[in-house]
Structures are given as C-alpha cells and as structure tokens.
Amino acid sequence: MIKSVTSPFQYRVATLMCSSITIVLSACGGGGGSPAVPPPSSAALIAGMPDGVPAGLPNGVPAGLPNGVPAGLPAGVPAGLPNGVPAGLPNRVPAGLPNSAPADLPSPAPASQDGTAPASGFALTGYDDGGSGAPSADSMAAAIPATTYKLYVSPSGDDDNAGTAAAPFRTLARAARSARASTTVFVAPGTYAGGIKTTVDGTASGRIIYVSSAKWGARIASADSGSFGWDNRGDYVDIIGFQVDGNGSAWKNGIYSGGSYNTIRANWVHHIAKNIGCNSSGGSAIGVDSYYNGAHSDIIGNLVHDIGLTGCQFIQGIYMSTSGTIKNNVVYRVGEGAIHLWHDANNVIITNNTVTTSHTGIIVGGGDFYHTSGPSDFNRVYNNIVYDNAMGISEQGKTGVHNQYHNNLIYQNTTYNTRLLNGLNASATVSSAPDFVGYTKTGTPDLHLGSNSPAIGSGTPADAPTVDFSERPRNSSTGYDIGAYQH
Secondary structure (H helix, E strand, C coil), X not given: CCCCCCCCCCCCCCCCCCCCECECCECCCCCCCXXXXXXXXXXXXXXXXXXXXXXXXXXXCCCCCHHHCCCCCCCCCCCCCCCCCCCCCCCCCCCCCCCCCCCCCCCCEECCCCCCCCCCCCCCECCCCCCCCCCCCCCHHXXXXXXXXXXXXXXXXXXXXXXXXXXXXXXXXXXXXXXXXXXXXXXXCEEECCCEEECCCCECCECEEEEECECCCEEEECCCCCCEEEXXXXXXXXXXXXXXXXXXXXXXXXXXXXXXXXXXXXXXXEEECCCCCCCCCCEEEEEECCCCCCCCEEEECCEEEEECXXXXXXXXXXXXXXXXXXXXXXXXXXXXXXXXXXXXXXXXXXXXXXXXXXXXXXXXXXXXXXCCCCCECCCEEECCEEECCCEEEEEEECECCCCEEECCEEECCCCEEEECCCCCXXXXXXCCCCCEEECCCCCCCEEEECCCCCCCCCCCCCCCCCECCCCCECCCCCCCCCCCCCC
C-alpha cells in the first residue's frame, strides 16, 4: 500500500499583511482612492430657490458646466467651498472635511438589488444556468446574490479611481481594501498578478463575493517567487469564476482558504507546483484548511488539472482538512490525490465529481491533526467517477466507521479500485468504463458522458446537487447521473 504522506499547507504565514489584501511583489499594493465628490452644503447654493437650486438646473449645476465645475478647473472645485475638493485634486475629498472619506478608503457604491452588473465590461457571461428558469439553490444565479455594495476591477483601471464601473480599480488588492460585508467585487477579463491575500470577513447575511465577470476571463498569473496564487483568510468569502494559471510560477498552492464558511466555485486552476520539484512541503490546486480554525467550506464546479509532478505524493488536486462539500468538480493529472481529505477532515460530502489520470482518485483519511484527535468520519462519497488512476478510492490514516460510499463508478484503477478500512464496503458501485465523449491521458479530454455511458441514471439523489458542472439541471425524472456532467 502506498501511503500518502501529505501536509500541503506547511507553508504558513505567521502574521497577516498590513492591508486586507496584498500582492507579494508590492508590500501593500494600491494608492489613494477616489470617492465621489459630495454635494455642496446649503450655504453654497443659490439663495431664493427651494433648496437653493435654480429652476431647470437640478442639483445647482450651472448650464454648460456639468457637476458644478467652473470652467478652467476640470474635475476640481475651488478650495473654500464647504465640503468641496481643492483644485488640483480631481475626484478627491480630503480627510477631515464633513461628509468625506479618507482619500484611500472610498465607500463602495451601493448596489442595485437585481444582482446584475452593468454591461460595460462587467456583465456576467459564461455562467450557463441551462435555461432552467428560476435559479435552484445550487445554481450560479443563486450563488451571486444582490449585495449592498459593488466594486469593480479592470486591467484598464487605476487604483486612484473610485472603484465604480465607470472608474474601476486596477488591482484586486485595492478593491479588497474597500470591501466590507455585503460587497460584490466584479473583475473584468484580463491578467492580474498572483500572490493575492484577502483577510476581510463577510457575514452570514452579507458575504464578500469576488467574481470574474466572464467565467475564467480574469486570469491570476505571475512568475513571482511566492507560494500561492490566492491566499484567503477571510470568513464568508466567495471566489468565483477565476482562472488561476501557475504555469511558469513557483506556486505550491493555487487557491488556499484558511477561513470559515467560504465557497470556491467555478474556477479553472491549472499547472500548479509544476516547477518546484517534489518535496514534503506539499501543495495543492485548491485547499481548504483548518489550521487557522477554518470550518465548513464548499468547493464546487471547479476545473483542476496538471497539478504537481507525476508521482509526487505531496501535491494534491482538491485538499480538504475541515468540514464542507466537494461537488461537481472535474480533476485530472494530479501528482497524488485528485481529491484528498486529511488533518481534521470530517463530515465532508464528496459527490458528483469526475476524477481521472491521477495517482489516487479520492483519499479519505485523517492524520497530523491540528485541533482534533480524529478520526475522519461521517464523510459521504456518492456519485463520483473515479477512472484510470493508479488507485481508486482509498481510506488512509485514521478513519471512522460511519463513512459511506454509494453509487460511484470506479474502474480501471491499476493498483486497486477501492480500499476501505474498518470493515466498510461500498454499495451500488458501477464497474464499467464511463464512456466519455473524448477521453485522452494527454491534452484536453472531453469528460462529458457518451450516450451509452453506464453512469447515466445510475446515481443516487442523496446529496446530489440540482445542477451539474455546466450549470445544467440534473434531471430527477430520468435519474441522476454519476459524475460532474449530466448527459
């Protein structure tokens, strides 16, 4: 038996950075902010009219001079006007003036309550709801609800901007410094520096949502020497739709989350830990960790591939060391475990994933405990395709007697298909090739189910998501399919 000795998050940062998010190559990132200029007080308005506003000139703006800016002073207001902006500081409110915000902390613009972004480069695209009408509890539309505040990031932006759709920030670092509970940060397509760190918490009723406006269009990539693409320590945070490209980097981790109640969803994470050799410091494409007392997070609908060197037992695909769910993910070509539970992992639901061409398909176990003494127990492993790995589903380390394994397709794993401890047995297992549309060990496989796949209708509705990897509804009337894709 090949024991998987894993601790991919041995790289720990002892102290948090000086801001809520930091780019590794620039200590705190970003410059001053640009809050909207507040309206002049009543003393500055024209007397004799209601509220001091001349008829036909809403908000006291002289004709031909939008926003009340005197000719010759673009975007500026002469100093001395109550609540005004000194000339030469466009769109900047000095700290200390009534109704102003500090220059580097603009207030996020209130969001509309329709949950959508403007069409000017920030409209959500590529998130297919399958034409299912009203969003189900598992759909992407439900995952990106309306929030009180919105911020915007674009490669053509500037961190001295106000973070609006018309004047977006340039970096995620800048946006995160202005984020608060109930904020959505829309990130336009383009390439952004990796080594991101987020620490601000949302709340149960007001999450902080970072979303690529076009699915996989916002690409996190850098050849820096840091150990991660994105390191999140905040609670109630969602990271949705990003491409995390480690090609050419020394990253050990793609997306790492040490907070609680977070969601990592619909991301494309690839070529992580390909350039660092194989050593026991470990790493993973997506990791949810209990080291900082993180609890219950969800890893949903991500595409993960080409992670670690072939045969390196220290590099994982999806790694979970606390409670939560792992569902609808597609994972292939991983050095060790495509999906790996370890440390304090317990009460994890692993359902409707497709994993292939890795050393081990799914590892369930506990060891090297942080805050518990184990075992890894009460885990449910349902409706997964585990195909063409060295080992299929493997219990390792300290495991309990309440783990369940039902309705999985497990086939052609060369060392063994299933190895369970404590006298446990799998049930309703499908032992046939999955009949993928276009399977290959190299290049880009098409892991949709072919029309004759034995996985069609062979799943269990227990714990099954209502949509698949592509946001298409799973059909309860014809049966739930096994794997990430509904046929």
